[in-house]
Amino acid sequence: MAKAKSGSLSLEKFTFDESWEEKRKRAERIVEILMETYPREKLLIGDPYRTLVHCIISQRMRDEVTYKVWERLFEKYRDIQVIASTPIGEMQEFLRKNGVGLWKTKGEWIVKASRIILEKYGGRVPDDIGELMRLPGIGRKCANIVLAYGFGRQAIPVDTHVNRISKRLGLAPPRVQPEKVEEYLAELIPREKWIYVNHAMVNHGKRICNPIRPKCENCPLRELCPYAKGMVTDEDLKGRR
Ligand code: SF4
Numbered sequence: 001m002a003k004a005k006s007g008s009l010s011l012e013k014f015t016f017d018e019s020w021e022e023k024r025k026r027a028e029r030i031v032e033i034l035m036e037t038y039p040r041e042k043l044l045i046g047d048p049y050r051t052l053v054h055c056i057i058s059q060r061m062r063d064e065v066t067y068k069v070w071e072r073l074f075e076k077y078r079d080i081q082v083i084a085s086t087p088i089g090e091m092q093e094f095l096r097k098n099g100v101g102l103w104k105t106k107g108e109w110i111v112k113a114s115r116i117i118l119e120k121y122g123g124r125v126p127d128d129i130g131e132l133m134r135l136p137g138i139g140r141k142c143a144n145i146v147l148a149y150g151f152g153r154q155a156i157p158v159d160t161h162v163n164r165i166s167k168r169l170g171l172a173p174p175r176v177q178p179e180k181v182e183e184y185l186a187e188l189i190p191r192e193k194w195i196y197v198n199h200a201m202v203n204h205g206k207r208i209c210n211p212i213r214p215k216c217e218n219c220p221l222r223e224l225c226p227y228a229k230g231m232v233t234d235e236d237l238k239g240r241r
Helices: 020-037 048-058 063-076 080-084 088-097 103-121 129-133 140-150 160-168 178-188 191-207
Strands: none
Touching: 020 178, 020 191, 048 063, 048 103, 048 140, 063 088, 080 103, 088 103, 129 140, 140 178, 140 191, 160 178, 160 191, 178 191
16 A cells, blocks of 8 residues: 655554555544543643643652642642742752652742743733743643643643553554654544543553553454554564654
């Protein structure tokens, strides 16, 4: 089958033959099954600022620990005004005492980002990905998380689960960077379903499509999955991206 390009994205980078049309159809079916399997309860934090702080704390941290610290933080420091006026050293100490890794950097990011949001944006988190990515501690993944979970916008945050599962499912080539994975997913999945992707794949990654030894035999996606059919292997996913 002839391989083709869609914009800057190429089918050449995949390990198996499939047209864009076939891929789009398969992607849509995959997302439908994921949405049925992992319904959208608790999808929105619904507060962009709290989502942003949550995302900063969460970097390289387990979800359960992040959630507890995040709750404690907002019990102690009620809102953006209080956080922005907190000395950076105090915030760092709070995070350190609560077992947060990279507490020094994260403490500085939380206070500085809060000050910028207050001074430059009148206390409202910007809803533009470029503006979000200019805030301390906010990379593309966090910016998309704020858009999807804080504002309820159609965005696809690519974290480690989304990155791995998209590649196993052949929705992104095995050796591309997360930013590129986002582009492939955006190309293949209808826009009105983007908001489900992170939520569903994170759940799927924790329960079934684990990093090591995914439980393909129990997976509702196995008929649609090139990894389950040996067309994408762990070897393909290793090495330089
Ligand atoms: S079939 Fe296996 S590799 Fe494919 S999505 Fe399911 S668990 Fe992951």
